[in-house]
Amino acid sequence: MKLFIGLDVSSTNLDACFLTSESTILLETSVSNDLTGACEIRELTLDYIKQFAFSRVVIGMEATGQYSSLPALFFHEDEALRSHGVETTVENPRNIHRFMKVFTEDKNDRLDAFHIADYLRLERFNTSPIKEEQYIALQSLTRTRFNLIQDMTRTKQHFLNILYMKCNVLQRELKSDNGSTSVFSATIIELFTTDYTLDEIGYMPLEQLIGILQEKGRGRFREPKNLAERLQKAVRSSYRLSKTVQDSIDSVLASQVRIIRTYQEEIKALDKAVVDILEVIPESKSLLSIPGIGPVYTAGILAEVGQIGRFASQAKLAKYAGLYWPKNQSGHFEKESTPLSKQGNRYLRYYLIEATNSVKRRLPEYSEYYEKKFQEVPKYQHKRALALTARKFVRLVDKLLRDHQLYTPPRRSIEHS
Template sequence: MKLFVGLDVSSQHLDACFLTDDEKLTILKEARFENSLLGASQIKKVLLDYVEAYELSKIVVGMEATSLYSFHPAMFFKEDEDLSHFNLEVSVEQPQKIKKYREIFEEEKNDRIDAFYIAEYFRTRRYATPVVKEEQYLALQHLTRTRLQIVEQLVEAKQHFIENIYYKCNRLPIELKSNGNDTSVLSATLVTLMTEDYSLDQLAEMPLEDFAALIQEMGRGRFKNPEGLAKAIAKAIRGSYRLGKVQQDSVDIVLSVIAREIRSLEKLIKELNKAIQDLVVTVPEYQCLTSIPGIGLVYAAGILAEIGQIERFDDETKIAKYAGLYWPKKQSGNRQSKNTPLAKRGNRYLRYYLVEATNSMRRHDAEYSAYYHKKYVETAKHQHKRAIVLTARKFVRLVDILLRNHQLYVPRRGPIEK
């Protein structure tokens, strides 16, 4: 007989349902425990009592992924030495999946009923990734997920900076692009130039040679054509609208604040990159991924942190589905839709690191570069987004092979198959 324990986890409580898989689906116990070390220890005692009372072939403890609240209970049961002797399996499932399963049955909603349906969900073996990840993967996950969150903040800050640059000098992005300059509005030099004590009129009236020298000094001599850049900026200033003094002052303050935010976030990302690189080398599998051209320690860490032990997944299709890199089929009768959108569910952190790693790899690997360009020309809309996602799906197969076989990447020789 197997025992399935459904835990409905909240910040304060663990509502538990102990359900057997015999013909009667017997509920041995329903109770509320405190979400603490004491409460988890009480559940453990109940489990050990049932081990003595019944011939249990397996114990499954299942719960929903409820933000921070499910972390400690899951790790408690997984790492407990006493329970490890009794074929214990701990699983944390996406709440949306259990919700969809529960909606089949029309009953009132409360914590006791929720715990029962969680136990029933795991009894039906509907979950795909039952194993809770090892500690080193979870530690790495804290760093890589925080890094992504800060990267998203940085992207938003840069978008705000660009918006406010338009108020101050609306022609600047256009002139930079039209004159063939590869300098971005978000370059450190341009950010400093637009947020320092120089007014637009002062910059426009400055002799070209002096303006070019100022730009080269701010850029620490990295510009190949400072005169051309100075000319493009001066032209943008002359062609841009002027704000009133009060509004101009407010825009300058906003730009200055956002510029400091951008510098601060970039510094934080560098610190996290260093911490990630120091930790990921303790995970042996990192060498499998860093052997791929274009994949550094940070991208490898992000992928490993979310996948964990590769044995959690039966094959590469399960990894792709877990990351949301799949297209659900739509079929009715003899009709099957050919235009199906990418799945919106899945682990967004894994999807991000897989796509970013793919985008880096395809610049260094001929096979993946050819595949990307093949998919790019197959459609007229959203070419890059579609091509990179399809290439990332191909990349998942490579990741699965390397991690499962513990091997390094060897580029394919000979003609590339298309």
């Protein structure tokens, strides 16, 4: 006989159902979602093991972010439970919700715990090893970094919108200057938000503006004269605003600049903490050996993947990241064009795609594959090609992590180098 313990986890409670493989409910209870409550579940589990001598005991719950991660780690690492071979698994909520809908439309915490236990009883699940502590620590850093990047991107977009009000031609002129600098260059930001008015920039002697650019840019501009001319052209071509509106825009721009710089400083601090943790994770060496993938992308991938043994194959890993295309087939009909699923782990998908974008600039194998996929369709070329290339990259990540290998370039790449 086997025992399956379904836990419905919320921020405050652990609702538990103890269900045998013969569909007998031994107990339904609710405890607090804290150390005291988890210890109660543990003691009940140990008592039933002594009473019935189960051949298998599984504790399972849905993945509910931080709410489930703490109890899952507790049950997985508890020595008393481990000594009796108790398994702990965290399941995809979609699978359990589909299972529940087959039997009832009612929903409450007690029923949810029962359906989780009943789902486990069918033993159609793959026991998901719980991530070790170093991966959880890494995940807190990489997910925070991800959110800071998203926030900074939104702030930069707002900055651009406001800057357009001040000098609506500036961004267009800088783009036409062969990308020598951008509106987010420290020199451009300082020039347009703190030091000078638009009229001062637009009508000062050209040589004086060139000197200012060289001084603030520390001589890094390749063609300072051309840049100065474009800046003055942008200022002279832009709309003029009243002093009241101009002052308010300057205040907002200054505020946005301070926020962007704060984000940049915090992201740098997180990057340093990420590097420190990577030093104690041996698998990081495998990913760091790939040209173009640095500590940040390595950390982001490892934090979400954890132990590669959690996934039966590279296909399972890709599906977990949402990098797969569900088939749409009925009878003799099969849809040719299917959209990317995107139902998986958005953090892992983000870091895989960002890493792929970097790797394809360094490895011919990936750049050629990207170009091939880019040319296949007339619409959404970049997004589609990058997603497909990322799917190819998943196979490399899986292989290196599973075999504990360092990256070795293909023979053709070596011959061409």
